[in-house]
Amino acid sequence: xxxxFWILSxxxxxxxxxxxxxxxxxxxxxxxxxxPRSFIVQYEQKQNEDYRLVLGGLEKINGVLVxxxxxxxxxxxxxxxxxxPENHSAQQAFNHFQRQLTQQxxxxxxxxxxxxxxxxxxxANSIFRYFRLYGVDKTxxxxxxxxxxxxxxxxxxxxxxxxVYLRVDAxxxxxxxxxxxxxxxxxxxxxxxxNDIQMIINYLESSPSASIWLAAFDLAAGSRSEQLKRSETxxxxxxxxxxxxxxxxxxxxxxxxxxxxxxxxLPKDKILIVYSEE
Numbered sequence: 001x002x003x004x005f006w007i008l009s010x011x012x013x014x015x016x017x018x019x020x021x022x023x024x025x026x027x028x029x030x031x032x033x034x035x036p037r038s039f040i041v042q043y044e045q046k047q048n049e050d051y052r053l054v055l056g057g058l059e060k061i062n063g064v065l066v067x068x069x070x071x072x073x074x075x076x077x078x079x080x081x082x083x084x085p086e087n088h089s090a091q092q093a094f095n096h097f098q099r100q101l102t103q104q105x106x107x108x109x110x111x112x113x114x115x116x117x118x119x120x121x122x123x124a125n126s127i128f129r130y131f132r133l134y135g136v137d138k139t140x141x142x143x144x145x146x147x148x149x150x151x152x153x154x155x156x157x158x159x160x161x162x163x164v165y166l167r168v169d170a171x172x173x174x175x176x177x178x179x180x181x182x183x184x185x186x187x188x189x190x191x192x193x194x195n196d197i198q199m200i201i202n203y204l205e206s207s208p209s210a211s212i213w214l215a216a217f218d219l220a221a222g223s224r225s226e227q228l229k230r231s232e233t234x235x236x237x238x239x240x241x242x243x244x245x246x247x248x249x250x251x252x253x254x255x256x257x258x259x260x261x262x263x264x265x266l267p268k269d270k271i272l273i274v275y276s277e278e
Contacts, residue, residue, distance in 0.1 A: 026080070029170055031104065031147075034085055035096045038166070042081035049074045051171050053144055053151050054127060055110045058118035069110075073151060074195065075173040081130055084156075084164035093166040094141040094156040100228055101154075107146035113141045115121065120157055128167055135159040149173045170184055201245055211251040214238065218258050228258030 026043030028034050055070025084093045102108075115137050117123065123142065124134035135157035145152040153169040190196040204210060216231035216238075235254040243254055 032100050037085040038082040038186045040080055041083045045078045048077040051077055058122050073171055073173050075171045077171045079169050082166045084166055090139045090156040090158045090164045097154050101145050105149060106145040109146055111143040114138045117142050123155060132165055133157055133167055160202040197245055204251055213253045215255045215257055224258055228256055231258050232256035
């Protein structure tokens with residue numbers, strides 16, 4: 001009987017050890033230490049072309065979840081969900097990660113806690129798409145951060161069964177640092193793509209005193225007046241896109257050039273170049 005009890009005890013202890021270990025092929029982020037004695041229950045790393053970084057509160061309108069403000073990003077996304085050990089709160093786990101990001105100089109982009117964040121069900125199933133994050137609304141906390149070219153989302157919550165989980169998303173953006181790609185008094189070729197639009201927005205956000213000049217060239221067939229008109233139309237359309245994206249009109253200058261450039265200076269028929277100016 002004693003031998004049976006000893007074997008049963010070993011089996012139960014072994015099961016507890018396995019339950020408290022990380023899932024296969026998972027790891028922590030290099031920049032953030034996990035909460036003591038926590039373990040990974042969900043892990044994924046992939047290229048994401050349309051990551052939704054939440055920058056404002058959540059609400060449902062006509063059955064559709066919308067945010068007050070958000071940013072769409074592309075890059076290498078790492079998603080980790082930790083199970084926090086018993087007798088520790090969701091707030092303690094959240095503070096542990098928040099403190100590390102702050103000490104590293106990360107910029108807080110948005111923060112909410114408790115019922116001010118909205119429904120935990122929406123965070124779990126619509127934003128993070130992981131059911132275990134559905135918990136008690138008053139226990140939840142969320143924050144988004146930017147550290148250089150990496151964006152972080154933190155979310156912690158306590159479930160009805162008293163278990164506590166913390167989720168951290170880290171996306172290394174594919175968009176080059178705006179200050180590197182748009183140095184002062186320099187020109188950079190751009191396209192009307194989401195990445196280049198976001199690059200301009202990031203630059204202007206990081207340089208509050210800066211403005212930009214947009215120059216459009218057109219070497220396609222037609223008279224010089226037609227080329228000039230086409231480049232002017234293109235600039236007007238692109239300027240409207242930037243304004244719709246939140247760029248102030250006063251920070252955008254345009255200059256249609258048409259074909260008035262030195263021969264051989266431009267290898268393409270149509271090109272946009274952005275210049276920065278302090």
